[in-house]
Amino acid sequence: MDCPKCYLPKDDSAWQCDGCGYEFSQDFEGVRSSLRAQLKTRRTVFWLTVLVNLGMVGGIVFLAMYGLIYISVPLLLAVIGSTGHAAHRISVVREHLRSLDRRHVPLPKATAHLGPGAGLPGPGHEA
Numbered sequence: 227m228d229c230p231k232c233y234l235p236k237d238d239s240a241w242q243c244d245g246c247g248y249e250f251s252q253d254f255e256g257v258r259s260s261l262r263a264q265l266k267t268r269r270t271v272f273w274l275t276v277l278v279n280l281g282m283v284g285g286i287v288f289l290a291m292y293g294l295i296y297i298s299v300p301l302l303l304a305v306i307g308s309t310g311h312a313a314h315r316i317s318v319v320r321e322h323l324r325s326l327d328r329r330h331v332p333l334p335k336a337t338a339h340l341g342p343g344a345g346l347p348g349p350g351h352e353a
Contacts, residue, residue, distance in 0.1 A: 239264050239322050242329070258326055265319045272312040279305040 229236055229243040229250075241257045242249050282305055289295040 237318065237322075239319050241322060241326050254326065258323070261319055261323045261326065265316065265323065268312070268316045268319055272309075272316055275308055275312045279309055 229246065229248055232243060232246040232248070234243060234245040236243060236250070239261055240250065241254070241261075283302070286295065286298070286301070
C-alpha cells in the first residue's frame with residue numbers, strides 16, 4: 227500500500243508516512259495494540275528461526291565430522307541472513323512503537339488532594 231499523499235510505499239506496521247508525515251490511522255490505541263501484537267509475533271518468529279538455524283548448523287557440523295557432507299557456504303549465509311532479517315523486522319516494529327509513543331503520549335491523570343485546609347470536606351468532616 228502507498229501513502230495517499232506522497233505515494234511512497236509504506237510498511238504494514240507504519241502508522242505514519244516516513245516521507246510526508248501523513249498519519250494513516252487516527253485510532254492510536256488500536257495501532258499501538260496492533261504493533262505490540264506484531265512485536266510479540268516477530269519475537270516468536272525470531273526465536274524459532276534461531277532454533278531452526280542452530281539445528282541446521284549442528285546437523286551440518288555433525289555430518290561434516292564424519293565426512294558425509296561438506297560445509298555449504300551459501301547455506302550458512304542463508305542461515306545467518308534469515309536470522310538477521312528476523313532481527314531487522316523486530317527493530318522496525320520497535321521503532322514504529324517508539325515513534326508512536328513519542329508522538330502521542332497519553333495525558334496524565336488528575337488527582338485531587340483532599341486534606342485539612344484544602345477547602346473541601348475530607349474524610350471525617352461533614353459538609
